[in-house]
Amino acid sequence: MTFRATVLTLYPEMFPGPLGVSLAGRARDEGTWALDTVQIRDFSADKHRTVDDTPAGGGAGMVLRADVLAAAIDHARARNPDAPVIAMTPRGKPLTQARVRELAAGPGAIVLCGRFEGFDERIFAGRNVEEVSVGDIVLSGGEPAALMLLDACIRLLPGVMGAPSSGTEESFENGLLEYPHYTRPALWEGRTIPEVLRSGDHAKIAAWRKSQSEIDTRSRRPDLWERHDGVRVQPASGARREKKD
Ligand code: SAH
Numbered sequence: 001m002t003f004r005a006t007v008l009t010l011y012p013e014m015f016p017g018p019l020g021v022s023l024a025g026r027a028r029d030e031g032t033w034a035l036d037t038v039q040i041r042d043f044s045a046d047k048h049r050t051v052d053d054t055p056a057g058g059g060a061g062m063v064l065r066a067d068v069l070a071a072a073i074d075h076a077r078a079r080n081p082d083a084p085v086i087a088m089t090p091r092g093k094p095l096t097q098a099r100v101r102e103l104a105a106g107p108g109a110i111v112l113c114g115r116f117e118g119f120d121e122r123i124f125a126g127r128n129v130e131e132v133s134v135g136d137i138v139l140s141g142g143e144p145a146a147l148m149l150l151d152a153c154i155r156l157l158p159g160v161m162g163a164p165s166s167g168t169e170e171s172f173e174n175g176l177l178e179y180p181h182y183t184r185p186a187l188w189e190g191r192t193i194p195e196v197l198r199s200g201d202h203a204k205i206a207a208w209r210k211s212q213s214e215i216d217t218r219s220r221r222p223d224l225w226e227r228h229d230g231v232r233v234q235p236a237s238g239a240r241r242e243k244k245d
Contacts, residue, residue, distance in 0.1 A: 004108035012037035061117035088142030092131030113142030
């Protein structure tokens with residue numbers, strides 16, 4: 001089954017961009033995923049091809065019009081009927097690896113890229129659009145966010161990544177950051193590789209990696225650690241919550 005990405009944007013020339021090279025590019029050549037871009041401006045009803053207007057209530061910038069966006073979304077849905085419509089916006093739900101996994105297991109995604117001040121709010125309920133953020137940062141447009149979202153999905157598609165296990169030990173897959181990696185040379189600028197990794201003792205190596213993963217998550221991402229720890233040490237009230245993966 002081909003994962004079909006439809007990107008709605010004012011800058012279709014930004015695609016496939018980085019998704020045209022390396023693993024994603026090869027996977028696209030092989031038909032593992034497909035990409036369509038839709039120029040939002042083509043759905044403007046006026047002769048100046050206007051897509052935006054001034055914000056109601058005043059203030060700086062311009063807002064993408066709901067009627068133009070709706071026409072573009074309806075067109076995309078007709079071509080990619082089963083895919084969820086996702087708008088990239090800092091006001092959205094933070095993207096997680098769990099959501100990426102769900103999307104990668106589905107038929108694809110219709111991804112709406114904002115510009116200027118963003119979207120007329122009515123589009124989200126009016127067209128059943130999911131709002132997703134790629135982090136607590138503000139980009140100048142939704143395109144780099146869409147590239148992130150799609151890249152994260154594409155690498156999970158069957159056959160895209162080399163070793164089958166390289167997707168499952170990764171950061172966030174078990175609610176923790178991954179353990180640190182090292183490679184040759186064994187000595188670099190006076191810095192060595194942890195001895196245990198050179199011991200050949202697989203049980204010891206696994207234990208060290210697990211412990212590093214926990215130590216690093218606790219110190220770097222207390223938010224992740226708290227959730228993980230909360231899941232592990234549920235009160236013994238009988239119904240112990242299952243550890244999420
Ligand atoms: N005025 C908006 C920001 C608009 S930035 C606000 O303060 O919330 C212009 C566009 O860039 C947005 O419409 C969105 O599509 C995209 N964008 C910016 N930051 C983003 C983020 N963190 N995640 C996803 N999309 C983002």
